[in-house]
Amino acid sequence: MKTRTRSTLISLCAIAIALLVAGCACLSGKCCTRAKPTVQRYGMITGLKPEKADEYKDLHANPWPDVLKQIRECNIRNYSIYLIELEDEPYLFSYFEYVGEDFDADMARMAADPVTQQWWSRTDPCQIPLPDLEEGQIWKGMEEVFHCD
């Protein structure tokens, strides 16, 4: 066997060992450590007109695909809305996570989307914003007092 062939094979062995080490690191999950996007959590609340509760629920049981697409494109994730009655008045509580870098800009982009505007023209009349909100606002932000991952 020629010396060159032998040294080539030895080099390949070294590569094999290096890859074996890399493979072990991978299997142990170390290669899977990726930069996690910064998540901002939002908890919000609004009132719901009792006579519109069914309409609101029906709309949200079958949300328009383009509205969901817009939510995602505007960096909203893990978005849930809950309904609860407090002293016979229905309220909506929402929780979502924002993974973008400019919340106000993304929300402005969502507000400029024609399909989202159409959707809101159906949902806004169902809701009763809390009295201390500015004109045009529907959801009021709540104060986060606890979080654990």
Place this chain on the structure above:
Amino acid sequence: MKTRTRSTLISLCAIAIALLVAGCACLSGKCCTRAKPTVQRYGMITGLKPEKADEYKDLHANPWPDVLKQIRECNIRNYSIYLIELEDEPYLFSYFEYVGEDFDADMARMAADPVTQQWWSRTDPCQIPLPDLEEGQIWKGMEEVFHCD
């Protein structure tokens, strides 16, 4: 060079190629595809005594490490609590995700933990359970009407 040595080196080369393929798959993220646990989302509500709001907030700004550990061991993740005033009455909303396989069993385990019991002996007197709850219950579950990932 002996035939045995040569074939050993060739085998090692084959291992190197296999590991190279595995390494590429890993770098492309394919090895990171892990079974995602089933997640059950919970949105809950309770009242808060106005005169106890600061105490409740202080406790939750510095939660006891063993309480957090117990929460995690009982398969609760991504747990947030929000505070809001509705018609001058403070309420607490909580959102969390359950990743275990037996929620009732895990909650029973949490309730049996002495440190958690001590923690609850501080937090329960701050809260006003909704009137339609059973004796001993603090948080009332809300109805999820919408979710998108």
